[in-house]
Amino acid sequence: MKQAFIYDAIRTPRGKAKSDGGLTDLTPFELLKVLYDALEQRTHLDKNQVEDVVLGCVTQVGEQGGNIAKASLLFAGWPDEVPGLTVNRYCSSGIDAINIAAMKVMTGQAQCTIAGGIEMMSRVPMLSDKATLFSDSVQALRHRMLMMGSGADLIASLFGMSRQQVDGVAFNSQQRAAHARDQGWFTSIIPVFNPVKDIMVSADECIREETSMDELAALEPYFADIGALGVDALQRQEHPQLESINHVHTAGNSPAMADAASLILIGDGPLSEKLGQPARARIVAVATVCDDPLEVVSGCAKATATLMRKQGLNSSDIDLFELHEAFAATSIKCQRDLSISDEKLNVNGGCIALGHPMGATGGIMMGTLIDELERRQLKTGIVAASGAAGSGTAILIECL
Secondary structure (H helix, E strand, C coil), rough: CCEEEEEEEEEECCEEEECCCCCCCHHHHHHHHHHHHHHHHHHHCCCHHHCCCEECCCCHHHHHCCHHHHHHHHCCCCCCCCCCEEEEEEEECCHHHHHHHHHHHCCCCCCEEEEEEEECCCCCCCCCCHHHHHHHHHHHHHHCCCCCHHHHHHHHHHHHCCCCHHHHHHHHHHHHHHHHHHHCCCCCCEEEEEECCEEEEECCHHHHHHHHHHHCCCCCCCCCHHHHHHHHHHHHCCCCCCCCCCCCCCCCCCCCCCCEEEEEECCCCCCCHHHCCCCCEEEEEEEEECCCCCCCHHHHHHHHHHHHHHHHHCCHHHEEEEEECCCCCHHHHHCCCCCCCCCCCCCCCCCHHCCCCCCHHHHHHHHHHHHHHHHHHEEEEEEEECCCCEEEEEEEEEEE
């Protein structure tokens, strides 16, 4: 097996997934072209050297349908010979795209690949692909295919998480994200010009640093109504020790919907000479799992635990963790299960504050992790995300 290295990791800002968002006027093709052009310029990449492009995208319909990885390459004017593949493993799609692109390098199928993701939730809304297991309530309950927030409420109920605790995660995420933004620590961001609004978008738009604990506490639970339609009954049937489901998740402690794209340049060791620059990080190991579908978003914790166990590591061996804030209860579960200190977990905030552009999130998190490891002159990090149905993927990297 060859080694796979990360030579660059870039992303757009995360725009609000609303009509007044800074990126909503651009198509997914146009947003990705900004990153393709930037990656070529930053690394002096010969586009003909790229042997595959793998992008995560969850809602593959309309502007994001038809294999957007290949379609976006054609739009960006890349050589016809460069192939593209679009993958969907729910919210971990971006991390899985990195894994697939790295595996092609590790097995010798390719010397140079690109991974990343795209999701423009303002233009292609979540669930607009009308997948049966989400849109048909009978099928969803029969196959235990629940909405992510319902799983997060179950996790909070099973592990005794209070409303104040989950709101505390959200408050902390907002404060850390705002501080990192103000300090200029998100150095992987490539500014994007929006010609319709005549603005340059250069920072994440979803951060709400003015949010207080009192404001968070005043928000109504978001998933109680869905629970009353049969979800609560199903969850309690499988967990009879629960007298009720504690609906603690609101719009304030859930990940914000966003528009964004990300790209990661991956290659073998000799690619360094062709690019004329050293690699930034090495991909050490990967773990992909599936946990209890009823908990929906617990895969992040299980994937990270599996990865560390297989590598003979514990949390004290890892310098930083960039773990998907797929609702506040997920972060609490990760921290408890894995014994991660506050000083190591999502040190610059997470998706609750920064936004969760589903297919793009994994690549964004990878770039954030590498940026922060380099800034602190640290070595090892883990990036992991949860997806629907209990899925999860984690990657261990070594910063160079």
